[in-house]
Amino acid sequence: MSSRAGPSEPQGPVMQRRITRTQTAGNLGEAIFDSEVVPSSLVEIAPILRVANEVEKTHPRVAYLCRFYAFEKAHRLDPTSSGRGVRQFKTALLQRLERENDPTLQGRIKKSDAPQLTKAYQTANVLFEVLKAVNMTQSMEVDREILETQDKVAEKTEILVPYNILPLDPDSANQAIMRFPEIQTAVFALRNTRGLAWPKNYKKRKDEDILDWLGAMYGFQKHNVANQREHLILLLANVHIRQFPKPDQQPKLDDRALTEVMKKLFKNYKKWCKYLGRKSSLWLPTIQQEVQQRKLLYMGLYLLIWGEAANLRFLPECLCYIYHHMAFELYGMLAGNVSPMTGENIKPAYGGEEEAFLSKVVTPIYNVIAKEAERTKRGRSKHSQWRNYDDINEYFWSADCFRLGWPMRADADFFCLPVEQLYFDKLKGNKPDNRDRWVGKGNFVEIRSFWHIFRSFDRMWSFFILSLQAMIIVAWNGNGDLSAIFNGNVFKKALSVFITAAILKLGQGT
Numbered sequence: 263m264s265s266r267a268g269p270s271e272p273q274g275p276v277m278q279r280r281i282t283r284t285q286t287a288g289n290l291g292e293a294i295f296d297s298e299v300v301p302s303s304l305v306e307i308a309p310i311l312r313v314a315n316e317v318e319k320t321h322p323r324v325a326y327l328c329r330f331y332a333f334e335k336a337h338r339l340d341p342t343s344s345g346r347g348v349r350q351f352k353t354a355l356l357q358r359l360e361r362e363n364d365p366t367l368q369g370r371i372k373k374s375d376a377p378q379l380t381k382a383y384q385t386a387n388v389l390f391e392v393l394k395a396v397n398m399t400q401s402m403e404v405d406r407e408i409l410e411t412q413d414k415v416a417e418k419t420e421i422l423v424p425y426n427i428l429p430l431d432p433d434s435a436n437q438a439i440m441r442f443p444e445i446q447t448a449v450f451a452l453r454n455t456r457g458l459a460w461p462k463n464y465k466k467r468k469d470e471d472i473l474d475w476l477g478a479m480y481g482f483q484k485h486n487v488a489n490q491r492e493h494l495i496l497l498l499a500n501v502h503i504r505q506f507p508k509p510d511q512q513p514k515l516d517d518r519a520l521t522e523v524m525k526k527l528f529k530n531y532k533k534w535c536k537y538l539g540r541k542s543s544l545w546l547p548t549i550q551q552e553v554q555q556r557k558l559l560y561m562g563l564y565l566l567i568w569g570e571a572a573n574l575r576f577l578p579e580c581l582c583y584i585y586h587h588m589a590f591e592l593y594g595m596l597a598g599n600v601s602p603m604t605g606e607n608i609k610p611a612y613g614g615e616e617e618a619f620l621s622k623v624v625t626p627i628y629n630v631i632a633k634e635a636e637r638t639k640r641g642r643s644k645h646s647q648w649r650n651y652d653d654i655n656e657y658f659w660s661a662d663c664f665r666l667g668w669p670m671r672a673d674a675d676f677f678c679l680p681v682e683q684l685y686f687d688k689l690k691g692n693k694p695d696n697r698d699r700w701v702g703k704g705n706f707v708e709i710r711s712f713w714h715i716f717r718s719f720d721r722m723w724s725f726f727i728l729s730l731q732a733m734i735i736v737a738w739n740g741n742g743d744l745s746a747i748f749n750g751n752v753f754k755k756a757l758s759v760f761i762t763a764a765i766l767k768l769g770q771g772t
Contacts, residue, residue, distance in 0.1 A: 300351060301345050301346060301347040301348045301351050302345070302346070303339065303340050303345035303346075303348060304336045304339055304340065304345070304348060304351065306335065306339065307332040307335050307336050307339075310328050310329075310331060310332040310335070311328070311329065311332055313328055314326075314328035314329050314332070322362070322365070322366045322369060323366040323367070323369065325366075326359065326362050326363065326366040329355065329358065329359060329362075330359055332355070333352065333355050333356060333359060336348070336351070336352055336355070337352065425488070425492065426489065426492055427439070427492055427496065428440065428445065428492045428495060428496070430449070430469075430491065430492075432468070432469060442499065442503075444498075444499035444500075444502040444503045445495065445499050447498075447499075447502065447514060447515045447516075448494075448495040448498040448499050448502065448515060449471075449495060450514075450515075451498075451514070451515040451554060451558060452471040452472050452473065452491070452494070452495065452558060452562075453469060453470075453471045453472075454471075454472070454554075454555050454558075455470065455471060455472060455474075455475055456555070457552070457555075457596075458472075458475045458596075459595075459607070460475065460478065461478055461479065461614065464478055471491070472555070472558050472559055472562050473487050473490060473491045473494070473562045473566065474487060476559065476562050476563055476566055477566065479595070479609075479610055479613050479614075480563070480566070480588065480610050480612065480613045480618065480619055481610075481612065481613050481614065481615050481616060481617055481618025481619050481620075481622075482566045482570055482617075482619050483570060483617055483619075483620065486566060486569045486570045487566065489569055490562065490565040490566050490569045493565055493569070494558075494561060494562060494565055497523050498515060498519055498520065498523055501519040501522050501523050502515065502516050502519040505518055505519055515554065517554070520554060520557055520558070521557075523561065524557055524560070524561055527561055527564055527565075528542075528544065528560075528564070530578060530582065531564075531582045531585060531586070532544075534579055534582040535582075535586070537659075538660075538661050539661070540586070540661075542586075542589075543585075543586050543587075543589035543590040543592075543593060544560055544589065545593050547596075556596065559592060559596070560589060560592070563585070563588060563589060563592060564585055564589075566619075567581060567584055567585055567588065567619070568581065570619055570620055570624065571584075571624060572624060572628070573628060573631065574624060574627060574628065576651040576655070577627075577651060577654060577655040577658070578655065579655050579658035579659055580627065580654070580655055580657075580658050582658065583658050583663055583666075584623060587611075587668035588610065591608065591609075591610050591611065594608040595607065595608055595609070595610075611668060611669040612669065622669075623670075626670065626672075626677065630654065630676065630677060631651070631654060634649045634650070634653075634654065657676060663676075716770075717770065720766075720770050723766075724763065724766050727762065727766065728759045728762060728763060731758070731759050731762055732747075732756055732759055735752065735755045735756050735758075736752065736756070739751070739752045739755065
């Protein structure tokens, strides 16, 4: 199917008929792809068209994309269409693309073409592995060209990862959304990893950025890193595009946009530090060139913590506590501080392992929430005997929360069991390590009773009682007409509702 089958070198009467048919205006759009005959100058696109024909029945949209790519490649190979039969070939291919675009678009399963191609790449990679295994069992050597193709497909499989809004792989740089200057400047700023020491034995890939470094150092999940990368880029781009006057169109993030996003992200954290009388961990370097990178590191760390916190997002002050310590560790790593114990550079308390943040930070705190939920006995326990999200979060409203330490002490009062649970453990022969008592309720303890229905709707009950009293006074004086209230004696009696109101307030307070 190479140039030997091209229209410039006919072979035999059958091939001659095919060539004649491909140059006919009416049949050119169909037969040229059925026979896979292409002009000799465009022989490189023949394999692409063959694949399109093979997958058309099962994946028509993928076949359309293959032909579209073949058309673009043909235009790059011969932009002026000077080769023999090139103009007719490109015209026919373009007509077919126009005809197949809408039907294949409507039948597309996904909302984007990229996931379909990603799945095709992954499928091809698996088939290559099976091919190698089968040939090894049959003592056959795989063609070198096939192995080279497999390596290329494997590379593409790693690059073409799923995405939400921004395709950040190298092959998607020319997509429309990636051409916005605001997106480009944010991506460029995040990829400034100069001066960051990567972990040992870490396989650094192309175009890795600040969030990849944070994920490797603190043990965040890779999908969380991918999600928060898009999140941070879009936050910066949205603020950057609204700046006035407009910043210069150059690959540098505007400091005003960076400061504004940082101010919004850390608003609650700074309030928390001020409330507890602590200095924040947001320390910036004196070297101006490193300030932007440091700000991006602080924001990226906060978003990664938030993105992987799961149910801990209901504990905003707890997240502030976690971020306070992890940002302090970040400052120590960037400053090159040395541990007095080991003599090595400071490392995160929970970093270095895969998914360390989830297993060592989020899970222990969530276990406390789960144990408290079990104590509710499906709503049958008294409200004062178990802690809900607000009660647990109140623990981090006081400076006493710093007794929890970092890394968090397993015997801290935050992780302690209730007194009765400790008693049952002792009966079972267990010796708990918890020395402190159970924290229990932090501040307000709601005691629920039947009288709560009156306490919660006190204004409504008071209005009904006072209205009833006023109507009784009017009804029992005179003829019952409402105008009787303007009578002097009736009006004086009606003023007694204020005495009743005072008695009701006294009762409510009691």
